[in-house]
Each structure stands twice: as structure tokens, then as C-alpha cells.
Amino acid sequence: MKRIIGNIVITIYALIAVFTTVCLLSYNQYKVSEFGDYSFILVTNEELVPNYNKGDLVIAKSGNKSKIEIGDNIFFYTTQEKQVDIALAEVTGKEIVSPTEITFTIGEDHKISSKNVIGISNDAKAISKVGGILSVLESKWGFLFLIVFPSLLAFLYEITVVFSEIKNAKKEGK
Secondary structure, eight states, rough: HHHHHHHHHHHHHHHHHHHHHHHHBOTTSSSSSTTTTTTEOOOOSSTTTTSOTTTTTTEEOOOOOOOOOOOOOEEEEEETTEEEEEEEEEEEEEEEEETEEEEEETTTTTTEGGGGEEEEEEGGGEEHHHHHHHOOOSHHHIIIIIIIIHHHHHHHHHHHHHHHHHHHHHHHOO
8 A cells, every 4th residue: 555655656757747847848049938829927926916826727728819809808928127027918019010029018018029928818717826836946046956955865865775775786606
């Protein structure tokens, strides 16, 4: 029974380690994990409150940005002083610049390129508290202490087991 529980724990740990690594490898230039048309938004500040709470994981569908209409609430990247944040605001205007570029107006006169738009909030799904956990796992210290270090210890343990088995086999052979 202990062995079964141990195997389940190791399997869950391995799945979490692989998922976290895949999320890190799927970062875009704004350090947001993207999987196809879906972006994983970690709510780490008060920018998205009251719609979303700090610690939520919001899975936003990028989809076709030409379908965004006036009145839709959209997620978008904001860059201020070399820091990138994600904001949520209502579209008040829309201008088609070219077949691949649309400029959206937020508020009275704040313009946003469609390249900085993530998706519509109506298509997003929020998972409570998972974003806080994932943000710790994806941090450099969290990844080191929760993924890399335990994996290294397990590897070293397996090496010592192999060497002790080789040593025992040599003793039995004499």
C-alpha cells in the first residue's frame, strides 16, 4: 500500500514538473505561456480586479481579433517603464488599419494595437488559486527549489542505489 501511494505521489510530482517546464518553454515575448490560441494569464496584481482575483489562472482564447466589437472587454498587454502588465478594459472604438492590423480604442483616447491584444474576457475561463501556485512554480527560485532540486536528489539517490547493487553483485561473485 505504501508503495502504491509513493508511486502516485511521484507520478503527480512528475506531471507537475513537466507541466511547469512546458509552461516556461511556451512563454511569449511578454512572459505569458501560450498554447495555440490560448494564453495562461496569471493574476498577480490588482489590475484585473474585480473581474478576477489575485491568484487566479485565467485561460484566455486569442482567436480572431477582427471579431472584437465595441463594448467587448479585452485583455491586453501594457508596457510602462520596461515592465509588462496585463490589463482588462472595454473597447470604445475600432479602426481597421490593414487586413492584419486593427487599432482598438480603450477609454476616451488610449489606442492599442491588435498585436498587444490577448483576447475577449467573455471567452476566458478562470481557475481560482491555481495562478498563485503556478506563479510560484514558474519563478526562478520556485522552479529551482520545487522542481530542479528534488529531481537532482532523486537522481543522486538512484545513482547510489545502482552503485550499491553493483557492489553487492561483486561481493556475491567472489
